[in-house]
Amino acid sequence: MKIIVCIKQVPNTNEVRLNQETGTLMREGVPSIINPDDLAGIEAALLIKDNVGAHVSVMTMGPPQADIALREALAMGCDEAYLISDRAFAGADTWATSSTLAGAAKLLGFDLIITGRQAIDGDTAQVGPQMAEHLRIPVISYAEEINATRDNITVKRQYEDRYQRIQANYPLLITALSELNEPRYMSVGGVVNAYEKEIRTLTYEDLKAYVSQENIGLKGSPTRVKKSFTKQPKGKGELHQVSDDESVSIIIQKLKEHHIL
Amino acid sequence: MDFNLSKRHLLMRDLCTKFAGAEVKPLAAEVDEQERFPHETVEKLARYGLLGIPIPVEYSGAGADNLAYAMAVEEISKVCATTGVIVSAHTSLCAAPVFENGTEAQKEKYLRKLAMGEWLGAFGLTEAGAGTDAAGQQTTAVLDGDNYILNGTKLFITNADAAHVYIIIAMTDKMKGTRGCSAFIVEKDFAGFSVGKKEKKMGIRGSATCELIMRDCIVPKENLLGKEGQGFKIAMQTLDGGRIGIAAQALGVAQGAIDITVNYVKERVQFGKRISQFQNTQFELADMQTTVDAARLLTYRAAFFKDRSEPYANYAAMAKLFASEAASDITRRCLQLHGGYGYTREYAIERMMRDAKITEIYEGTSEVQKMVIASHMKVN
Numbered sequence: 001m002k003i004i005v006c007i008k009q010v011p012n013t014n015e016v017r018l019n020q021e022t023g024t025l026m027r028e029g030v031p032s033i034i035n036p037d038d039l040a041g042i043e044a045a046l047l048i049k050d051n052v053g054a055h056v057s058v059m060t061m062g063p064p065q066a067d068i069a070l071r072e073a074l075a076m077g078c079d080e081a082y083l084i085s086d087r088a089f090a091g092a093d094t095w096a097t098s099s100t101l102a103g104a105a106k107l108l109g110f111d112l113i114i115t116g117r118q119a120i121d122g123d124t125a126q127v128g129p130q131m132a133e134h135l136r137i138p139v140i141s142y143a144e145e146i147n148a149t150r151d152n153i154t155v156k157r158q159y160e161d162r163y164q165r166i167q168a169n170y171p172l173l174i175t176a177l178s179e180l181n182e183p184r185y186m187s188v189g190g191v192v193n194a195y196e197k198e199i200r201t202l203t204y205e206d207l208k209a210y211v212s213q214e215n216i217g218l219k220g221s222p223t224r225v226k227k228s229f230t231k232q233p234k235g236k237g238e239l240h241q242v243s244d245d246e247s248v249s250i251i252i253q254k255l256k257e258h259h260i261l
Numbered sequence: 262m263d264f265n266l267s268k269r270h271l272l273m274r275d276l277c278t279k280f281a282g283a284e285v286k287p288l289a290a291e292v293d294e295q296e297r298f299p300h301e302t303v304e305k306l307a308r309y310g311l312l313g314i315p316i317p318v319e320y321s322g323a324g325a326d327n328l329a330y331a332m333a334v335e336e337i338s339k340v341c342a343t344t345g346v347i348v349s350a351h352t353s354l355c356a357a358p359v360f361e362n363g364t365e366a367q368k369e370k371y372l373r374k375l376a377m378g379e380w381l382g383a384f385g386l387t388e389a390g391a392g393t394d395a396a397g398q399q400t401t402a403v404l405d406g407d408n409y410i411l412n413g414t415k416l417f418i419t420n421a422d423a424a425h426v427y428i429i430i431a432m433t434d435k436m437k438g439t440r441g442c443s444a445f446i447v448e449k450d451f452a453g454f455s456v457g458k459k460e461k462k463m464g465i466r467g468s469a470t471c472e473l474i475m476r477d478c479i480v481p482k483e484n485l486l487g488k489e490g491q492g493f494k495i496a497m498q499t500l501d502g503g504r505i506g507i508a509a510q511a512l513g514v515a516q517g518a519i520d521i522t523v524n525y526v527k528e529r530v531q532f533g534k535r536i537s538q539f540q541n542t543q544f545e546l547a548d549m550q551t552t553v554d555a556a557r558l559l560t561y562r563a564a565f566f567k568d569r570s571e572p573y574a575n576y577a578a579m580a581k582l583f584a585s586e587a588a589s590d591i592t593r594r595c596l597q598l599h600g601g602y603g604y605t606r607e608y609a610i611e612r613m614m615r616d617a618k619i620t621e622i623y624e625g626t627s628e629v630q631k632m633v634i635a636s637h638m639k640v641n
Contacts, residue, residue, distance in 0.1 A: 071272055186276040188310035188323035188333070195269040 001054040001150065001170070003045045004105055005078065006115040006127070007038040009062055009069040018228045022091060022218070034069050037116025041176040043183040045114050046077045048148045055079050057108060059202075061089060061100055067199060074194035075186035082108070086203040091218030094122075098130030099220065103211030104202055105135060111170040112153070117142060117177050128175035140166050141175040273329045277336035280309060281344075289341035292467030293612050298423050299467055302344055307378020311337075311348060316356055320368055322376035327502075327564040331509040335560075338513025339520065342616035343467035345513055349506030350419040351375070354624075355382025358428050358499045359446065362487040371426055371446055380425035384503075385415035385447075385473050386496050393629055395496065396439045400475065402431035404482065409433075409445065411478040414457065419623070421471035422456045425449050428499070429473070429480075430492045442492030446484040453478030464615035501574040503624045505567060508560040508580035511588035511620035515553045518588075518613045519546065522595040525608075529600075542598060549591045556584040575637040582630035585620035592617040 011030040019026050034042070045056045058073040060066050061084040070081035084104050092100065105113055113135075115128035125141075132139035144163070145156035155174060157164040186194075204216065214220055240250055255261040266274070284305050292299045306312050314330040316322025330352060338345030356375040359367060374380040391397040400413025411431050418427075427447045434441035447454060457472030487495050523546060526537040536542050559580040566573035592614040596603040603610045621627050635641070 068268070068272070071268070072275075075272060075276065185280050185309050186272070187308075188273065188276065188314050188325050188329065189318065190310070191269060191273045191276055191329075192318075192324045194272065195267075 001048070001052065001111045001148075002109060003048060003054045003056045003112045003114065004108060004110045005038070005041050005045045005056060005058045005073070006101055006113065006131070007042065007058055007060045007069060007073060008035045008116070008119045008121075009033070009060060009066045010035045010119050010121045020228065022225070032065070032069065034072060035116050035119045035121075036178040037118060037176055039116075039183045040178045040180040041114040041116050041174075042073050042076055042078065043181045044143070044146050044174075044176050045112075046184065047181065048112075048146070049077070052148055052150055054112075057082065057110075059084060059101070059104055059108075061085070061092070061097060061104075070199050071191075071194045072186060074197055074199075075190035076184055077187070077190060080197065081199045082202050083199050084202045084207075086205075088204040088213075088217050091221065092216065093221035093223035094124050094126040094130060095222055096216050096218075096220040098127045099134055099211050099215035100207065101127065102131045102134035103207040105131065106210040107202070107207060112148075113137075113171075113173040115173065115175050117175045125175070128173060132173040135171075135173070138168055138172045139175070140168060140172065143174045143176050144179055146174065146176075146180065270329060270332065273325065274332050274336060276309070277311075277333045280305075280311070281337045281340050285337055285344045286340035289343070290606075290609065290612065292341070292343055293464075293616075294466075294606070296461070296466045298469045299344060299347075300423065303347065303378070303381060303423070306344075306348060312351055312378030312381075313356065313376030314352060316352075316360055316372065316376040320360065320376055321373040322356075326568045327505060328561060328568060331505055331560055331564040334506050334509035335513040335516070335557075338510040339517030341467075342510060342514050342613070342620075343465045345510040346419055346465055346468050346507075346619075347381075347423075349503065349510055350384065351382045351424075353503040353506040354384030354419075354499055355424070355426065355428055357502050358384075358444065358486060358495055361498070362444070362491075362495050363446075364483075366483065367446060367486065375426065381420055381423050383418055383420040383424035383427045383473075384499065385418050385427050385429045386500075387416050387418070388414065389416055393626055396442075396493065398430060398432050398442055400429070400431040401435070402433050402443055402445065402480070404433070407482055409480045409482055409485065411445065411447070411453070411475040411480055413475055415473040415475075417460065417470055417623070418473050419468055419470055421473055422459065422469045427473065428486065428495075429475070430496050431475075433489050433492075437490065439493040440490050442496070443489045444486040444492040444495045445480050446486055447475075447478065447480055451478055451480060462619075464612070464617070464619055466615075500624055501577050502567065504577040504581035504630070505560065505563050505573075507620055507624045508556070508563065508577065508584040511581070511584035511617065512553065512556045512560050514613055514617050514620070515549075515556065515584070515588040515591040518592045518595040518610060518617075519549055519553060521609055521613075522546065522598050525599055536598070545594055545598060549594060552587045552591065556580070556587045559583050575634060578625070578630040578633035578637075581620075581625065582627050582634070585617075586627060588617040588620050589614075 009032045012033045056078045058078040059082040118125035140155045142158045143155045144158040147154045154167045310323035313322035314325045318324040359372045402409040402411045429445045429447045433443040455474045457474045460470040529536045563576035563580045596610045
């Protein structure tokens with residue numbers, strides 16, 4: 001079985017700076033981590049590898065600095081890593097990103113693609129499902145539990161108020177929740193190997209047979225950021241240390257004051 | 262000359278920091294308080310390759326180097342010195358001598374299990390009458406057919422009642438003094454071998470420090486490590502390597518103490534100010550961090566030369582001397598910055614100050630390190 005895991009390197013803190021002109025993120029100088037949902041995706045793939053056997057490729061689209069995220073994935077036990085990086089891909093929104101990643105997936109071939117549900121910097125949750133659309137394969141989002149066999153896969157899908165248990169055949173795409181599992185650490189031997197392996201960079205030249213130029217980079221991105229601004233902090237809250245009954249009446253009074261009740 | 266760590270070493274440190282923070286730190290106070298050996302942590306250390314860091318992949322190790330090993334012991338010791346010495350004693354004092362002196366058969370049988378962490382290792386040199394004067398060995402080994410028969414008692418043995426295999430130094434020929442010492446690989450289950458009384462210690466209280474008792478202990482002659490008469494040399498070389506581990510442990514304790522103290526002084530308010538705003542606090546911490554950086558450079562230098570298979574005993578002795586004395590001094594000063602709270606067991610600095618002291622004593626006291634350094638300087 002061939003699994004592709006898509007990961008994103010995201011800023012570790014909330015101190016994200018924005019390019020005011022383009023409204024895109026300025027990543028330099030901000031400590032980076034693998035997006036938590038994506039880390040769960042890596043673990044899910046490695047568990048399938050441990051249990052039924054699989055070849056796990058990890059890929060990310062980003063600047064050359066994203067290399068470290070791929071090394072970490074290799075050090076956890078992924079078999080190979082691809083960095084999708086080209087000036088032509090820069091400034092991509094979710095549409096252009098998913099088009100590009102889908103192109104790379106076609107190039108590499110797969111039975112299963114796992115992405116994280118959403119990235120903590122953008123929170124769109126669009127790239128995974130869009131990739132599935134581009135590839136015309138089924139998608140099961142919000143996976144909280146995965147049971148894979150060589151023939152099919154069963155996923156417990158989380159909704160706000162219920163679960164679905166879905167069985168599907170390969171190929172398909174799953175988006176993983178961070179609650180899905182407890183990702184393993186890198187291992188010492190894994191770190192040694194991670195730097196013995198070559199990370200292949202895929203450029204537009206490599207992918208042009210699989211993705212149209214109209215669908216990549218800033219130009220291929222229909223999303224327009226009109227304005228980026230810092231949210232005004234809320235006013236200071238009131239703190240009442242009172243009994244349960246009193247606190248209920250205070251809340252009700254407040255809700256009435258604000259015409260909510 | 263380049264002071265930058267390689268990307269591989271940075272990633273290695275990242276792994277150790279994450280592991281130590283999530284798996285080791287939460288148990289540190291508990292294993293100290295209960296004087297309990299953290300068996301569950303040892304299993305996890307094994308799973309992630311942390312018990313065979315500098316052992317080559319061909320012997321089931323992780324295939325990393327001694328610098329990576331020192332960094333791992335440092336990161337772990339930042340949060341728990343007990344766990345730091347479990348890794349250090351196992352790796353430097355048991356796996357390393359088997360790797361460096363063992364026959365292929367010994368490596369196949371013992372090194373693989375040690376490097377994978379399936380078996381934990383320990384080292385028995387010290388005796389009641391043979392501490393710093395390690396040459397005063399009373400334990401004897403007499404060849405009897407296909408076996409050596411060992412008799413004697415070893416003292417203060419780290420990992421003792423958790424280990425499966427031990428490197429034991431014993432006299433095969435008392436007439437020859439240190440040239441009459443030999444080293445043996447002894448399994449826990451060998452007839453006549455037992456673990457004796459467990460010490461009640463001031464620090465590293467989760468580490469199992471016990472006596473090893475050999476009464477007509479039967480050791481197959483193929484378990485002789487090196488040749489007869491090489492035991493003292495093997496022991497001294499083993500301790501040279503061990504000193505990198507203990508220097509790294511001391512370095513970790515000292516850096517860990519500074520790290521928690523920096524957090525503390527930024528929160529603690531006295532005289533209407535955070536105490537981090539007082540110049541005394543700033544100067545103390547600046548001074549301590551400079552010392553710890555010097556200790557780190559000494560420790561990494563020793564590991565670097567060991568990795569290049571160049572003489573490093575002198576560097577290891579300097580690193581161990583400087584880092585261990587720094588750890589004792591810095592934990593004491595960090596506790597002072599904590600004030601009365603630091604003296605309570607609510608705060609980790611109290612444990613760290615107790616843990617630091619042993620690094621000046623085991624695997625050669627500070628005085629022994631000075632003897633090693635002076636002899637390299639040809640001052641005699």
